[in-house]
Amino acid sequence: MMKPLLLSLSLLAASMGAMAKDQVLNLYSARHYQTDEALYSNFTKQTGIKINRLDGRAEELLERIRNEGANSPADVLITVDAANLAVADAWGVFAPVKSKVLEARIPAHLRSATWFAFSTRARVIIYNRKLLKPTDVATYESLADPKLKGLVCSRSGNHPYNLSLVAALVAHNGEAKTEQWAKGVVANFATPPRGGDNDQIKSVASGECGVAVSNTYYLARFLNSERVEERNLIKRLGIVMPNQNSYGTHVNVSGAGVVKTSKNKEAAVRFLEYLASDEAQRYLAEGNNEWPAVPGVKIDNEGLEDLGTFKADTLPLSVLSSQLVPAQKLLDRAGYR
Template sequence: MKLMPALIAVATLAISNSAFAQEKILNLYSARHYQTDEALYTSFTQQTGIKINRIEGKEDELLERIKNEGANSPADIFLTVDAARLAKAHELGLFAPVSSKLLESRIPAHLRTEDWFSFSTRARVIVYNKVAVKPEDVQNYADLANPKLKGKFCSRSGSHPYNLSLMASIIAHQGEAKAEELARGMVANFARAPKGGDTDQIKAVAAGECGVAISNTYYVARLLRSTKAEDLKMMERVGIVWPDQGGNGAHINVSGGGVLKTAPHREAAVQFLEYLASDQAQRYFADGNNEWPAVNSVKVANPALDAMGKFKADKLPVKNLAMYQTKAQIIFDRAGFK
């Protein structure tokens, strides 16, 4: 019986050590696959002592995995690109509300919700063939429906989240009727059936297969920063237009993340999100994919982004992009934008 106090002390110490070990781990489920993110995670561990266990995969696969794991999921953070995908996690009830004065002060209100935060932004721009199309003819997204572009417009699938988010912003600003008018006009102007990704559209524009297309800015930046002479030569034939500069501004999408409701290391998870809003992390996070920081005061030295110039960005709240996703898909389907 005399050994009991000692045993209790040992057991207490073991529990304490176990709890401490738990606090020093963060399980991250990420759909971001950029080499520079390694520096992001390494720096967080060096600053906090918290080790990051990372599971990478496609967005839908990771969301399905979290759902299937249920209350026993080891995941603390879900990190991905595109507001619609982040909103899907919210709709599935996977995120927990986060109250953080630091995040609220650093991340602009239109780039966050009650349970997920944006950490970098990208714009959807118009790219055109300098020989086939005049820049003054493609100053706005609405111009893509102009009959003068018949047989000149190329795009990736209408069901892709990037196009759905753009159409959702049109619905939010102008209503469903105007959005459907745009979708039908774009379909009428197709140079070919939608296929490939944004980089394929840029290459098709440069080759003259298309006169005009839309692309996320980081695809343009990658080609502008390429070390291949053929890529740089190709980009000499491509012009870039920031759309709707006299109106709402260029459509913006995001990379971001949130704390999962079942997170076993919630304190570390919130600490990680706050770290992503730091100056250092913002530079890593944004420059890793040729994007802009969500924190306005942080500047990124990126020659490709600088070459594209300054622009007016749409300030539509990111949660509104998710609000109209389903309607956007219905409109694309009705218009025949497959």
Template sequence: MLLAFTASGAQAQETVLNLYSARHYQTDENLYTHFTQLTGIKINRIEGKEDELLERIKNESTNSPADVLLTVDAARLAAAHELGLFAPVKSKTLETRIPAYLRTDDWFSFSSRARVIVYNKATIKAGQVRNYADLANPALRNQVCIRSGSHPYNLSLMASIIAHEGEQKAEAWARGLVANFARAPKGGDTDQIKAVAAGECGVALANSYYVARLMRSDKADDKKTMAAVSIIWPNQTTSGTHINVSGGGMLKYAPHKEAAVKFLEYLASDEAQRYFAEGNNEWPVVASVKVRNPALDSLGTFKMDTLPVGSLAMYRAKAQVIFDRVGLR
């Protein structure tokens, strides 16, 4: 807990915003400071792990002081929706600026990251892997590294494969993926990238902002890591590269609803969108926003999957069932 709520009954109804956030990025401080400067609304913030915050909001019920929940990954946002924690938001600003496939009736995406394939330039040929499907090719036996199958990043990718290919093909892909493991799933995305660079595996899945973070690092080890690897934008001739999101929504029992909507609209502003991109190496969801991030620029442009984020939520549970069945834990 970073800040305790200090709002008193004497304060004006909309001079505070109580925020529960699972985004643990120091660069977000600029977002909150700038919002307060623009609106005069003070942000009281509690940070925590995603599941802990969801459980807390559920237990607080009608007594919850929280106005807005921010978190990462569509699967987690969907979990909040399924628990009935969000309230529908009607906003012309949000509807106009955020593409329809990146929002639902009660939660909105504010930044995106791509699920890319990282490969070792010394052991894997550039044309050997072009699509997510190639990760299940027997030619890559003992070459694949991945984090836990229970992690939302992988569940969302699997949900997208189910949506595009159907459950039967998705399960066949998952079985082939497991058969190609170089090691049991462990660690985070950065660990997968470093394992590829070290030759422990030939290919791995990682979110793009981890790649960009290493590219921007001044550490000698990180520079060495990135010199040994390259990335592939999967599925460029078909559905496009899977993207995941960071987003949020107004909570059902928010005591400061007007402030909550103002904050959500602010997150879709040009200024806030640039903070996401330049501070945390995420892409803006507002297409017109121009950003300056050398790492993102060097990664280039790509065709992204425009599958509605609601579909990722729809198949999240099935994705976990399939992963459990094939032994991807």
């Protein structure tokens, strides 16, 4: 029989081991921004909860969680784009979260029952000032206008950034009209879809094409750049916040949710609530040129200020998510790949 002292020490050790385990949060992250390091280290300083982070592409992390099943060590998944969050939801990755803090701070259209947006970025139209006027490209719908034939550049229609935009268009304009729009955009391509948003920015600036769409944080990076050539490049572009006279400019998000199989849900919710704090919101905005999801948070980012204020589309992300499958199918039918 174990002596009382040894028994007490064993129980204490087991208790300390359990406490230590509770102080670790396993974060699966599809955000690949060095500036987030300060965000995570500050959470640890405030709470004592250490973050073990696994980085990867959204599709890789989602597949990993699904393969790990009930044995997944993941507590929180953080990723970019509503399309990726919708896939996670559809696969049953996230657990429902009830939090008065999150419900009070994150606007209703930027959250669902299982995940929350913590930063936003707009998908805007950029054009070459020598080739086009802002009135030529005032709306997303205008990208299908025959007068733009041979002038449109784009990244793949299958990419989550574009897929989310098209899903929003389906929600606003209907599937049939959006398919006709997609066919018109394909007919206007200057080159087959390729590259990322930075490539679209450079192609429009060089005159290889006349117009493209881009996420605002890429543009803010150029505006904030210490390299003169990058600041000069952006001067060749005009930037349009589309659809200001209708439903507003499409806004996408970076968001997170608690993984359903998490063994540490209390710490996971605490982390989500931390991401909604003013301090964390400023890290997200100033570190990666995104806007806070929480209204009224003051930030210091000259590039974002240069982009100005605009009317944002407040389409609930849950509605957008419901149109992702029709959006993908119509893009395939239109040959927008």
